[in-house]
Amino acid sequence: MRKIILLFIILLLLIFFIPAVFSQKFIQTSSLEAETIQNTTEGQENSELNKDKYDYKEFSTIKLLHKNDNWVEEISLDDYLLGVVSGEMPATFEQEALNAQAVVARTYTLYMIKNSKKHEEADICDDSNCCQAWITKENRLARWEEDVREENWSKIEKAVYSTKGKVITYDGEVIDAFFHSNSGGITETPAGVWGGTNYPYLQPVETSGEDAYSQYSSEVVLSKEEFKNKILEKHQDLNIDFNQENCIEIVDYTESNRVKTLKVGNLNLSGVEVRTTLGLRSTNFTFNFEGDNIKFNVIGYGHGVGMSQTGADSMAKQGSNYEEIIKHFYTGVEIVNL
Numbered sequence: 470m471r472k473i474i475l476l477f478i479i480l481l482l483l484i485f486f487i488p489a490v491f492s493q494k495f496i497q498t499s500s501l502e503a504e505t506i507q508n509t510t511e512g513q514e515n516s517e518l519n520k521d522k523y524d525y526k527e528f529s530t531i532k533l534l535h536k537n538d539n540w541v542e543e544i545s546l547d548d549y550l551l552g553v554v555s556g557e558m559p560a561t562f563e564q565e566a567l568n569a570q571a572v573v574a575r576t577y578t579l580y581m582i583k584n585s586k587k588h589e590e591a592d593i594c595d596d597s598n599c600c601q602a603w604i605t606k607e608n609r610l611a612r613w614e615e616d617v618r619e620e621n622w623s624k625i626e627k628a629v630y631s632t633k634g635k636v637i638t639y640d641g642e643v644i645d646a647f648f649h650s651n652s653g654g655i656t657e658t659p660a661g662v663w664g665g666t667n668y669p670y671l672q673p674v675e676t677s678g679e680d681a682y683s684q685y686s687s688e689v690v691l692s693k694e695e696f697k698n699k700i701l702e703k704h705q706d707l708n709i710d711f712n713q714e715n716c717i718e719i720v721d722y723t724e725s726n727r728v729k730t731l732k733v734g735n736l737n738l739s740g741v742e743v744r745t746t747l748g749l750r751s752t753n754f755t756f757n758f759e760g761d762n763i764k765f766n767v768i769g770y771g772h773g774v775g776m777s778q779t780g781a782d783s784m785a786k787q788g789s790n791y792e793e794i795i796k797h798f799y800t801g802v803e804i805v806n807l
């Protein structure tokens with residue numbers, strides 16, 4: 470009987486302790502592996518950035534040009550970024566999208582300081598058509614309803630402070646982090662917009678869910694006369710007969726299916742010029758004649774290069790974090806600590 474009891478006790482011990490020992494070992498192994506992986510990543514991150522070229526102290530304060538009154542303000546990088554993130558992206562967007570915007574804005578700022586000669590007396594300006602949008606905290610708060618002010622501002626602060634010092638690099642260099650509002654489903658190469666050379670990290674990439682945003686589609690209706698006059702302002706040699714078939718015709722498309730060249734009468738105009746001249750939101754457009762009018766249906770908003778802001782929000786809604794969002798829009802990049 471004793472033997473049976475003893476066997477029973479041993480059996481119980483085996484049942485309870487062996488899995489415990491194994492799982493303990495397993496936990497230890499996993500956390501060790503995790504630590505090793507983390508260390509390796511950190512090691513790689515540090516070696517990725519050219520530390521001689523990018524010294525954090527150099528970027529702790531920046532010179533911001535206020536375009537309205539031509540005043541140059543010395544401002545801490547973090548305070549500047551709070552104004553950019555809150556000026557560039559709706560605070561209602563997902564936290565991870567705002568975090569991505571903060572890292573992109575920081576990267577863009579550093580790139581400008583190192584590489585741009587746009588402004589002689591300043592590093593960067595507060596005009597979104599020239600550099601990046603920027604807004605004071607006071608003005609930002611005033612534009613929000615009172616009951617969401619605190620929550621919105623804490624999201625902006627979290628985006629900037631939780632990603633403090635993080636920038637995007639390719640081959641050890643800070644990238645030219647273009648961004649725009651809505652890609653219409655696929656981003657564009659720089660050469661597709663401005664000509665010249667492409668960057669390896671700015672490739673066309675597809676993003677789902679962008680059609681859920683108001684920035685996705687728009688239309689512009691012009692009378693034939695209005696259309697003709699707008700083109701004539703820049704091209705006095707325009708000759709167009711609206712009675713002729715194909716008097717306006719899309720000649721070719723960019724890699725991401727945006728209009729590269731539009732034939733207008735006797736002229737071949739670039740899609741980018743047509744966009745600016747007619748005030749279209751992007752170069753991804755079709756058109757049709759409706760009686761005396763020409764109607765342009767436009768997809769997406771902005772030049773289409775780099776990160777799409779609504780695309781970032783759409784990805785965040787589908788579970789992506791800011792690093793995944795950034796690595797989706799910028800091909801082959803690293804996110805490193807400055």
Ligand SMILES: [Zn+2]
Nearest residue numbers: 593594599600
């Ligand atoms: Zn500027």
